Amino acid sequence: MRNIHLVYFSATFTTRKILREIARVMGGNVIEHDITCDRPSAKVMVDGEHDVLVAGAPVYAGRVPRQAAEALRAFSGNGGPAVIACVYGNRDYDDALAELQDIVDRQGFKTVAAGAFIARHCIFNDVAADRPDTDDMRKIDNFATECARLLASTPDVSALPEPTVKGNRPYKESKALPLFPSADAELCDGCQTCARQCPAGAIPEESPCQTDGDKCISCGRCTVICPRHARAFRGMPYEQIVDKFVKANAVRREPETFFPAPVNGPTA
Numbered sequence: 001m002r003n004i005h006l007v008y009f010s011a012t013f014t015t016r017k018i019l020r021e022i023a024r025v026m027g028g029n030v031i032e033h034d035i036t037c038d039r040p041s042a043k044v045m046v047d048g049e050h051d052v053l054v055a056g057a058p059v060y061a062g063r064v065p066r067q068a069a070e071a072l073r074a075f076s077g078n079g080g081p082a083v084i085a086c087v088y089g090n091r092d093y094d095d096a097l098a099e100l101q102d103i104v105d106r107q108g109f110k111t112v113a114a115g116a117f118i119a120r121h122c123i124f125n126d127v128a129a130d131r132p133d134t135d136d137m138r139k140i141d142n143f144a145t146e147c148a149r150l151l152a153s154t155p156d157v158s159a160l161p162e163p164t165v166k167g168n169r170p171y172k173e174s175k176a177l178p179l180f181p182s183a184d185a186e187l188c189d190g191c192q193t194c195a196r197q198c199p200a201g202a203i204p205e206e207s208p209c210q211t212d213g214d215k216c217i218s219c220g221r222c223t224v225i226c227p228r229h230a231r232a233f234r235g236m237p238y239e240q241i242v243d244k245f246v247k248a249n250a251v252r253r254e255p256e257t258f259f260p261a262p263v264n265g266p267t268a
């Protein structure tokens with residue numbers, strides 16, 4: 001049985017949901033590495049012959065979040081296969097999937113399949129609000145089934161051509177968003193859950209109603225984990241752009257998957 005090294009960065013848990021489903025359907029012994037807040041303390045050497053990497057990250061401004069890219073450097077592939085997925089909030093994934101492919105390949109993996117999937121936008125929650133939905137999950141299951149079939153029928157993945165994913169190289173410039181969640185002091189009871197689980201360490205434990213704008217990566221984790229719903233994106237400039245953003249991204253995008261092009265066999 002293969003070990004599946006399931007590696008994900010997932011601040012608001014949609015990437016985790018999708019990546020866990022891919023690993024579940026692919027089958028095998030799943031070893032989970034959540035790199036959202038922590039990096040592995042030692043290098044993870046993946047057995048290139050028997051194991052597979054399933055790696056995923058959300059799309060931040062068309063790119064892989066910098067923290068995810070850095071944490072992925074702890075994994076070493078030894079020529080083993082990788083299935084990669086990016087998860088985005090129905091605007092676009094731009095160059096994120098191409099970047100993720102380059103990251104895992106640089107770590108010594110061979111990307112054998114890639115997918116771009118859609119989930120609720122963690123800043124503009126009315127965009128793709130109910131995604132991934134049943135139809136998405138069916139497509140995710142089909143993708144995972146196809147990945148399992150490809151790996152079962154390809155004992156030596158080094159001979160496979162890499163899938164050509166959508167995206168540009170060089171990648172678009174990485175940009176931070178000037179939007180930070182804030183806390184409603186009336187609702188906050190000082191439990192510090194947000195401070196303890198902030199991937200960027202941007203919320204001081206001693207004053208959890210504050211947000212350090214120099215550290216905050218706008219990931220939205222504090223808005224989904226606050227037990228009292230005290231934290232949210234609100235105020236200016238958020239209120240100025242939210243309606244326009246929701247309207248501009250209302251048309252439903254569909255999952256896209258990428259596999260190696262069939263290799264031509266010898267002609268008779």
Ligand SMILES: Cc1cc2nc3c(=O)[nH]c(=O)nc-3n(C[C@H](O)[C@H](O)[C@H](O)COP(=O)(O)O)c2cc1C
Pocket residue numbers: 009010011012013014015016058059060061062063087088089090091092093118119120121122123177217218219220
């Ligand atoms: C800083 C930031 C930038 C984002 N940029 C994009 C983007 O370029 N395109 C897009 O469609 N969604 C974008 N999103 C939305 C996320 O990709 C989406 O909500 C994803 O599901 C979040 O994954 P998670 O739940 O695993 O954290 C962005 C979110 C954040 C926090």
